[in-house]
Amino acid sequence: MNMNSNLYKLLKFICIYIFFVNMVLAQEEVSNDNLPVINKTFFPIAVVDMQAIVGQSFAAAKVREFIDNKKKEFTIELKKEEEALKLMQEELSSQRSILPPDEFAELEGNFRKRVEALQKMVAEKNQLLEDILSRSVQKIQNEAIKIITDIGTEKGIALTLDTSTVVIAANSINISKSVIDLLNISLPELDMVAIMSIGVNK
Numbered sequence: 429m430n431m432n433s434n435l436y437k438l439l440k441f442i443c444i445y446i447f448f449v450n451m452v453l454a455q456e457e458v459s460n461d462n463l464p465v466i467n468k469t470f471f472p473i474a475v476v477d478m479q480a481i482v483g484q485s486f487a488a489a490k491v492r493e494f495i496d497n498k499k500k501e502f503t504i505e506l507k508k509e510e511e512a513l514k515l516m517q518e519e520l521s522s523q524r525s526i527l528p529p530d531e532f533a534e535l536e537g538n539f540r541k542r543v544e545a546l547q548k549m550v551a552e553k554n555q556l557l558e559d560i561l562s563r564s565v566q567k568i569q570n571e572a573i574k575i576i577t578d579i580g581t582e583k584g585i586a587l588t589l590d591t592s593t594v595v596i597a598a599n600s601i602n603i604s605k606s607v608i609d610l611l612n613i614s615l616p617e618l619d620m621v622a623i624m625s626i627g628v629n630k
Contacts, residue, residue: 472583474587474588476590488565563626568611572607572611588603
């Protein structure tokens, strides 16, 4: 009885051992089958720095210049309104003890409305500049993507990634410089009047 029991345990151990050996061999076979695919198949990849492409383009430089000029215009306009409000406030202070309460309250209410209008104008001007920048960048990016697509088609590139999503990439597969050069030819500047009119026509 004990002999049969020991034989049964031995056979059971051998079966389990063979089962695990076969599993390991199968996994190694799968791994080995995958290795030639990685090593032998060429998968053409390129990387681009989209932020640098947009930032270093001629079009972007002119957009920045346009926005800076608009900021200067808005600053002059706002200073004039602020000076007018300052004079209005001084006049109110001098008339506080002279005018009847109801008349003074009306003038004070007008002053507050004008202050609110100025605050609204500042917010609108800032939003306008943000919209101009956003729409300009979008147009430059769209043109850059067309160029990247053309380069990919010409050179048989299967995948192009942004450097912001890549940990390590060889300089040899970075086509940013080529994209910038072509971008400066195809889109040296933007029609800023047209870009500003987009928000007006909404």
